[in-house]
Amino acid sequence: MRTRADELVGSVERLTDALALRPRDLGLVRELARACGWGDDAIATPWPPSSVSHGVPWGVSTAIGEPEVRVFLEARDRPAADAVTALMARHGADLAPWEALAVPADLRVWHAVAFTPDAPPRWHAYACLDRPDRVALPAVTLPARARVTIASVDLAPGGRRKVYALIPDCTIAELAAIHDQATTAVPGEAERFARVMLGGERTIWWLVCFQVAAGASTCALHFHVPRHADDATARDRLHAYLGAPPPALGAYHFITYQRRAGRPRVTTYFLPEAHR
Numbered sequence: 001m002r003t004r005a006d007e008l009v010g011s012v013e014r015l016t017d018a019l020a021l022r023p024r025d026l027g028l029v030r031e032l033a034r035a036c037g038w039g040d041d042a043i044a045t046p047w048p049p050s051s052v053s054h055g056v057p058w059g060v061s062t063a064i065g066e067p068e069v070r071v072f073l074e075a076r077d078r079p080a081a082d083a084v085t086a087l088m089a090r091h092g093a094d095l096a097p098w099e100a101l102a103v104p105a106d107l108r109v110w111h112a113v114a115f116t117p118d119a120p121p122r123w124h125a126y127a128c129l130d131r132p133d134r135v136a137l138p139a140v141t142l143p144a145r146a147r148v149t150i151a152s153v154d155l156a157p158g159g160r161r162k163v164y165a166l167i168p169d170c171t172i173a174e175l176a177a178i179h180d181q182a183t184t185a186v187p188g189e190a191e192r193f194a195r196v197m198l199g200g201e202r203t204i205w206w207l208v209c210f211q212v213a214a215g216a217s218t219c220a221l222h223f224h225v226p227r228h229a230d231d232a233t234a235r236d237r238l239h240a241y242l243g244a245p246p247p248a249l250g251a252y253h254f255i256t257y258q259r260r261a262g263r264p265r266v267t268t269y270f271l272p273e274a275h276r
Contacts, residue, residue: 005030005039007274008058012071015060015270016115018249021067023115028091029071032113033058035084037076043275048076051108051128054226056272059253063267064246070114081109085125088113093123093155101135101153103127110150123155137163138212141181143174149207160213170206172198175221178208182219184259190221193257193264196241197223197234204228207254220258226271242266 009030016022023029033039038048038057050057057074075081088111089095103109110126127135132148138161142148150164167178172194179190195201207222225234231251238246238255250270258265 002043003039004041004043004045004274005033007043007272008033008039008071008073011060011273012069014273015062015249016069018247019062019067019069021069021115021117023069024121028113028121032071032073032084032087032111035075035080035087036073037080037083047276050074051110054253054271055276056274058274059269059272061267061269062249063265064242066265068114068116070112072110072112074108074110078105078107078109081111084111085109088123088125088155091123092120094157094159095155096157097153097159097161098125098155101127101151103151104134107134124152125155126150126152137161138210138217140210140212140217142178143167154213158214160211162209162211164207164209167206167208169203171203172201175206175208179219179221182210182217182259184216184218186259189259189264190219190257193221193241194223197237197255198228199233199237209258211258218258218260220256223255223257225252225255238266238268
């Protein structure tokens, strides 16, 4: 019987093969899926309720030009999410940042793991917020209409604290002003990314993520492909932005821009290849 965990492992394996990169342990991906409470389900089993619009509680991503694959998972319920957190701790995650966030028991939780060739997995946890006052968030300035949706921490000492927010009806100029609050921001880069991905001047809902660590901040801009462009158009626009064709690795969910390690970084998140 083919299971939901098989689907996830297969998707991770296809992505890592395409990048000539293999995680140190695909068995760990399977173990995480099983801890989520849906990994042992047959692929014809309906998915549990999910906080993501496409309804599949996992996803994969990679930063263009970097040897890294990330896997995102949403547990079936909070007890399963706590089991995933405990599993991550057994594999090296530091839970102190998550415990300090004091996430209420009624909130949905996501987890993520990043694989690189020569380092242990890196762990992350996310709380889906119904109100921004449910947890302690980094201090960032957002428009009054902004909708704070997620708080996140790296499960490592001194790791990043992150806050995600949707900005309704956001112009490129307003997006740039929000982005350029970050200490790492370079003026003009946000406008260029937004204008190229939108194909011109348009007002849309943007998802932004402020990341704070060691006194420095970064802002990541998330372009939601299915809402704003078909996949072929998004690929052409990404080609124009990068100045080179992006690798053909799957259908896009989000394309994001941020400045990391002193240079622009573009990450592609892919729609899950899963039976629905």
